[in-house]
Amino acid sequence: MSKVAIMGSGSWGTAFSLVLADAGSEVTLWGRREELAASINERHENSDYLPGVELPPTVSATTDPEKAMAGAEFVVLAVPSQTLRANLESWAPVIPDDAVLVSLMKGVELGTVKRMSEVITEVADIGPARIGVVSGPNLAKEIARREPAASVVACADDDVARRLQALCHSPAFRPYRSTDVVGCEVGGAYKNVVALCVGMAVGLGFGDNTTASLITRGLAETARLAMALGADPLTLMGLAGLGDLVATCSSPLSRNRTFGEKLGQGMSTAEITASTRQVAEGAKSCSSLVDLAEQTGVDAPIAEAVKAVVAGTITPADTMAAFLERRTKHEQE
Numbered sequence: 001m002s003k004v005a006i007m008g009s010g011s012w013g014t015a016f017s018l019v020l021a022d023a024g025s026e027v028t029l030w031g032r033r034e035e036l037a038a039s040i041n042e043r044h045e046n047s048d049y050l051p052g053v054e055l056p057p058t059v060s061a062t063t064d065p066e067k068a069m070a071g072a073e074f075v076v077l078a079v080p081s082q083t084l085r086a087n088l089e090s091w092a093p094v095i096p097d098d099a100v101l102v103s104l105m106k107g108v109e110l111g112t113v114k115r116m117s118e119v120i121t122e123v124a125d126i127g128p129a130r131i132g133v134v135s136g137p138n139l140a141k142e143i144a145r146r147e148p149a150a151s152v153v154a155c156a157d158d159d160v161a162r163r164l165q166a167l168c169h170s171p172a173f174r175p176y177r178s179t180d181v182v183g184c185e186v187g188g189a190y191k192n193v194v195a196l197c198v199g200m201a202v203g204l205g206f207g208d209n210t211t212a213s214l215i216t217r218g219l220a221e222t223a224r225l226a227m228a229l230g231a232d233p234l235t236l237m238g239l240a241g242l243g244d245l246v247a248t249c250s251s252p253l254s255r256n257r258t259f260g261e262k263l264g265q266g267m268s269t270a271e272i273t274a275s276t277r278q279v280a281e282g283a284k285s286c287s288s289l290v291d292l293a294e295q296t297g298v299d300a301p302i303a304e305a306v307k308a309v310v311a312g313t314i315t316p317a318d319t320m321a322a323f324l325e326r327r328t329k330h331e332q333e
């Protein structure tokens, strides 16, 4: 039985603990609050993030990072992207020497514009062969209900990707393998920003033509940036690109789409942020992605628009009008 630590016991860390336990691992969740760890250990439930979902007996929780990671073959990272650096700085001394670090996070760091695997390398001094990524259409609540889903597990080292694939292949969760870490990470971060934009359109009362147009142009924008950073374009056509984009942009369960919908209905970023405890990564990663696009000379109108609406410098309605006024061009330009 593999031993796995999951650092972060929010919606996805907890739902993923269930996948790993169903696939045969012993999982220890790390979280900051004693009450939550007690709820998981005593009632087998994360009452804050996944109420009503019974966790298997092979899932336990602790607030002590060293205890969580002791003897772990895999250390899964599931905190909000913008908090990874600070958390990892404190965890680095107790990460087991040969553990593989697996990112579940879908964001790009503000300021440094680093992807999560790059933050891991920088802070924990761990090379690409020990860093994995899981990314795909995996809304936590549906995964926790054991509804069938697929995903991509990526690592630069194919042997490690195979180990990770075996680790999370459960009766309800089908992981595909890849070595394209960049493509998976850019796909995962960008789809949140596109979902914010789709949410705005929904909040403004627009229908399926508008949302399909935004999803498709969002995919083109994602692929442009990912390819400029060295990704395989086919990754963006797969589960970590198109798959996740469709799930997130279509689902009322998505925090990013919901955030966008509230912006479209006229709420401000501050009001929306105050109304939820859960992370909507795109509200911050939009700025990082705009910076990355500028650095690589890639056109990123959707990320720029989302950044401006989140900052309150343009309204969602004016953004939609501005998209249509853009210079006309070839579809593949």
Ligand SMILES: NC(=O)C1=CN([C@@H]2O[C@H](COP(=O)(O)OP(=O)(O)OC[C@H]3O[C@@H](n4cnc5c(N)ncnc54)[C@H](O)[C@@H]3O)[C@@H](O)[C@H]2O)C=CC1
Pocket (backbone or CB within 6 Å): 008, 009, 010, 011, 012, 013, 014, 031, 032, 049, 078, 079, 080, 081, 083, 087, 104, 105, 106, 107, 138, 139, 140, 141, 277, 278, 279, 281
């Ligand atoms: N929820 C979902 O359906 C999916 C989420 N993801 C990604 O997984 C990552 C984690 O998201 P969720 O678990 O959904 O978020 P969440 O908002 O449900 O939970 C976040 C967790 O991190 C903790 N946290 C917040 N600030 C922290 C800090 N400074 N230090 C340590 N812990 C902190 C919270 O207490 C909570 O336990 C995100 O990057 C998200 O994009 C990926 C796939 C699916």
Ligand SMILES: O=C(CO)COP(=O)(O)O
Pocket (backbone or CB within 6 Å): 106, 136, 137, 138, 139, 140, 192, 195, 244, 247, 248, 253, 254, 255, 256, 257, 279, 280, 281
């Ligand atoms: O990443 C997700 C689904 O794959 C979850 O999306 P949200 O963070 O928008 O809820």
